[in-house]
Amino acid sequence: MSNALTLQLSRVWEAKAVMVLVVLFALLGAVSAMVGSVVYLICTPLMGSAVAMELMTLEERYRVSCYLEAMPFSRRQRVSAEFQTALITTAAAVVLTLLPIAIMMLVLGWSPDPEVMDGNVDGSASLLLLLLLYGSGTAMVFTGVMLAGIYYGMNKGVNIVLGIAAGIGSLWLTQTAIMGIKLDIAMFVLGAAVLALSWHLSIKWYERRDL
């Protein structure tokens, strides 16, 4: 693990307001899944990825960037640490969401009822795939759009609008009747592609930027 990543991870608690939201969304997601809605469930990984965005926002607000820049890390390492942090916090949010669902399934014997799941989820396996693939894919689209915008030096307001549009656009698909394993996989692949492109471009943009 690079020192730049260790540094970012050591700062994760600074985004504690977002982390509280992640926990709330995880609980809300589990409860709402019981009554047939999966939107909150998929929102949780997206909230998890927002932890990295919050760290960057704090860096900008308090002008910490110059001190981080003075440390023996390359800009490539710093950008990569930011993306890796987003991936780790997204994964942590997925695990956090799985916990109450696992408890519901294993302890309470609950399983999704296709009759009340808007036709989107037809069993436990598809619910888990929805969370793991579709939820992670949505988070990666959101992360990719937001981080690239920040590293490009985009106006903050425009960047937030774009990020929210990407997030809502991804989540909206869950309300259509085309859910299923193929869409889960497609969203995951799209998310991975957006994230990879954003990562690559962010390094290029940030390496040229003046602080």
Next chain:
Amino acid sequence: MKAFEVSQVLKEYPGFRMSIPEFSMDEGYIMGLVGENGAGKTTLIKLLMGMVHPAEGTTAVLGTDSSSEKFVALKEDIGVVIGDAGFPDYMDADRVGDIMEVGYQSWDMDYYHELLDRLGADRTNKYKNMSTGNKAKIAIAAAFAHHPRVLLLDEPTSGLDPNVRGEILSMLNEFTRDEHHSVLISSHITSDLERCCDYITFLHHGEIMLSEEKDRLMEEYGVLRLADEEAAQVEPEAVVARRNGKYGSELLVDRQRLGSEQECGAIGLEDLFIFLTEGSRK
């Protein structure tokens, strides 16, 4: 070895242009950077750190190009205070130390605490409740605590009382007792620079107006305060700059070119800078 070097650098922002043909200092010395607000002091330090990219030319610290891959590792040897940077409001001095410890391999936490105590820094309050001076103390301790070889300090003493400033100047002098240690320090408090610097550089509108050994500068220039009629008698070649006031003229003179019969007063850095930037040349 050169502590830092700037070669043929050009950097432009809207409303600002920095152009420096050649500028350097050998290891083991302290150089003071004097300039008005917006003269380019922070930009120069950021150029040396590779935080800002020149449109043309190169900058280097300890012989390593600031834009090279090797420079990343060299940052371990550079301590920095940046005037327009800070730490988050919710951090205290110990948390700043924790962050720095992860960033720098050679971070010395005991030394950091020792420096905070030496400077009388408040370690209990959060940043948002700290005075400007206390924030400066933490920034200075953080710059020293990973045992760098070069210090690039942008306005490190602003907001500090004379006692603490004196302590920092002592720290800088102790630091450069090792001939491989060097300091570039910018400050508006020219009396501090007079006390600790070996070299002085005047930066004006993005250009180096003058860069000389401090003692030579003090010997070279003097000031004459004369009535207008007397001022007109002074050897024109000796007059470097002139300020006309209500009660006469003040002349900045080159002592060597001045006739031996004329005695002139010593000049401080602040007056010298004001003379050179605001006084009419000759």
